[in-house]
Amino acid sequence: MEQTLLGGRYQILRRLGSGGFSRTFLVSDLHLPNHPRCVIKQLKVQDKDTGTLDMARRLFGTEARVLYQLGNHPQIPALLAHFEEKREFYLAQEYIEGSRLSRQIEEGKPWSETRVVLLLQEVLEILAFVHRQQVIHRDIKPSNLIRRHRDGKLVLIDFGAVKQVSTSPLMDAETGATNLTVAIGTHGYMPNEQYAGKPRFSSDVYAVGILGIRALTGIAPQKLDEDPVTSELDWRKQAPSVSSSLAHVLDMMVRYDFRDRYPTAQEALEALQNLPNSCQGLIGNHIYQTWMKGAHGLKPMLSGSLAEATEVDEASELTAVIKDPDSTSLFPLDAGFTNGHSPEGVLPQATSSSQRVNRLGFWRRPTVMASLVGVGMLAVALWQSGLTVAFEPKTSDGMVAFQSADPPDLALNLGMLLPPAEKVVFLTDQGDSLLKKGRYPDALGLYDEAIQIKSDHAPAYLGRCKTLIALKRPSEAIVACDDALAYSAYYPDAVRSKGNAEEQQGRLLAALALYEQTNQKMPAMSQAWVDRGRVLQKLGRSAEAIEAIERAIAYDRDSVEAWTVRGEATLALKRYEQSILALEKALQLDPDHEPAIALRQQVRQALGR
Known part of the structure; x- marks a missing residue:
């Protein structure tokens, strides 16, 4: 063979x-x-x-x-x-x-609370996307999470056990239960209902909670005791110093009865982000940046040559496993520095409080110059160390929100030192972050720089297309989207974005055709259904618009725009009570949404209220 x-x-x-x-x-x-x-x-x-x-x-x-x-x-x-x-x-x-997470979560070596929170947050962010596509993974476990070498981010693999609930005619719309009768998963990470062959979205939430408990306690899930009366996991005694707020979130994730858990990853993520001492205020929510071990001085070296890939006896493992599991590892940057010593000998011991590294990797500063020198020394030390860096704010009393320092420049400067292949990805990711923040010219500059390095990098062209749409330059945006599709034939998001650009130019039929194409390629992309409904309403095809919006709401019930378009379409059909209900839902989600406020006023006038 x-x-x-x-x-x-x-x-x-x-x-x-x-x-x-x-x-x-x-x-x-x-x-x-x-x-x-x-x-x-x-x-x-x-x-x-x-x-x-x-x-x-x-x-x-x-x-x-x-x-x-x-x-x-x-x-x-x-x-x-x-x-x-x-x-x-x-x-x-x-x-x-990259390296499987199972090589980093070791028996008898519990992680810090900060590190566990960051891990849970990253996994739940990926899983929330999966659940929005109406998919249950069913096999979340450490060996199915890879810490990718090129950028230090987690990658969720092995979808061989997935269940696509949107295609199940016997799905319970309230609970997400499916008609599957075969139990698939991994012992210790499977909740009760999954063993019975009836997985829900909350079954994945359970597995992520077990993952967090395993990291926090250093104990395999099979070794955790259960309460003989309630059947709830009795894990807190294995982590006596855990904060009550984090312990509560984990308890909610791993409840024995699925009805008592967070229903999807999104709700669990929101609970985690609302912890009293959560890690908020960083770039996005946190920054992971990987530095490979250098071969000569400060020159980075890509790990994982063909000779380093090794066989693993594990089903559905869709990654090469690198022999050196420590080539990337999560390292809480501030660990140990508040006590005046450096972790694992990476950085020199601080000699005074003004020289200690603060939570975000800057030297505590009596002067601006000292701060700049500290950043440079830190960058060199991290590069040499080969560690993955998690920039995380923390004090001796627990995690606190970032309030003062400005990490984006540090992250961007470190990213510029990456080899070309990794730098392209880094620049595109940074562009995506700036686009979300509304910094359109800056985002455009990063996408252009990525394209200069790698002229066929489709995600950079897509980012450029979206940014040009935000800048009201639709004709240029169409060219960028066409470039993205030229280099990636299957790219539904680029098709949809091109539709946005056509719509911005008033070419509604062309936009509608592109939205319909997106719906065919990726039915679970809720925003494409919203786009389709919006254009159909602009064309005066209100009944069809409502059908499209119903599909959008089925995938994402929290879309303010979807409920607003539904309110507008039902108003056009003089279904006033339905219109009021839809617009009230939109305003419940966003009380300041002006289109919904204006439409509600129109409905009230029509009803004489």
Whole structure:
């Protein structure tokens, strides 16, 4: 088999993993320039009778559809292709170079509370996106989370056990329960209802809570005691110093009865972000930046050559595992500095309070010059150390909100030292962050710089398209979106953004066609349904607009725009009571939403109120 090209294009380099139902291989794609590496997952079908093959096709087809749907998220591997060959089934997926979280969460080595909060937040942010696409992962565990080398971010892998609840005719709309009758998951991370074959969104929340408890206590979930009366996990005695607020959130995540848990990852994330001492106010919510170990002085070196990839005996592992698990590791930057000593010998011991490193990596400063010198020394030390840095505010009393220092410049300056391939990703991510903050000219500059380095980097063109739309330059935006689609054929977000640009120019039928195309490519993208409904309403097709908006609300009930458009469409059809209800819902979500306020006033006038 090693001498055969899979799918006529993939040359096997080595086996990466093997489990009960699948094998994974590191391969080269001979159809693309420079023969880039990717990972092939092969479904192992033991019994090849017609019934078994049909079932295998359905399972693999489901996984492929979900991966296509989710793969545009930057922390979920993209699906490159899927095919059947000689009654064998294959997925070709993005190659993720990094270290599994299971190598960092070690038995008997509990993490700090700050570190656990950051981990939970990052995992829940990814999972909230997954749940918004109406997908239950069902196998959240440390080995399915990869700390990616190029940027230090977590990547969620292995969607072989997913359940797409939006396609289930027997789904309970209130609870998210499905009609699945087979228990799939990992012992210790599976809640009661998942064992019974009835997973919910809150089943994933349970698994993330167990992940946090494992990191906080250093104890495997199978070894945690249960209350003999309530069946609740009795874990707090293993972490006696944990704050009551974090302990409460974790307890809510791992309740025995699914009805007592946070219903989806989004609610759990919001609870975590509302902790009294949460890590808020950083760039986004936190910054992860990875520095690889240097070969010569300060020169970074990419880890994970082919010789370093090693086979793992674990099913559905869609990543190469690097032999050196410490080449990236999460390191709370301020740990130890409040006590006047440096962690793990990375930085020299502080000699006075004015020289200690503060929470965000700046020297406490008697002068501006001392601050700048501290930043430079810190950057050099971190680069040499090969550690992943988590910039996290913290005091000896616990975590506090960032209030004064300005980390973006530090992060940007450190990012500029990355090798070109990593720098392109870094610049695009920074551009996305600035775009969300409304700093459009700055974002545009970073996207342009990324494109100068790598002229076929589709995400930078998409960012450029969105920024130009925000700047009311739709004709230029269309060119940027076309460039993104030229370099990435399957890019629903670029299709939708091009529709936004066409709509901005008043070309409503062209925009509608693009929104419909987006709906076909990625049905779970709720905003594309909102866009479609909005344009249909502009065209006077109110009944069709309501149908589109109903689809949008089914995926995202908290979309202010969706409820507002519904209110406008029902008003046009003189369904006044329905219109009032929709607009009240919009204003419940955002009391200051001016379009909803104006429409509600129109409805009241029509009703004589």
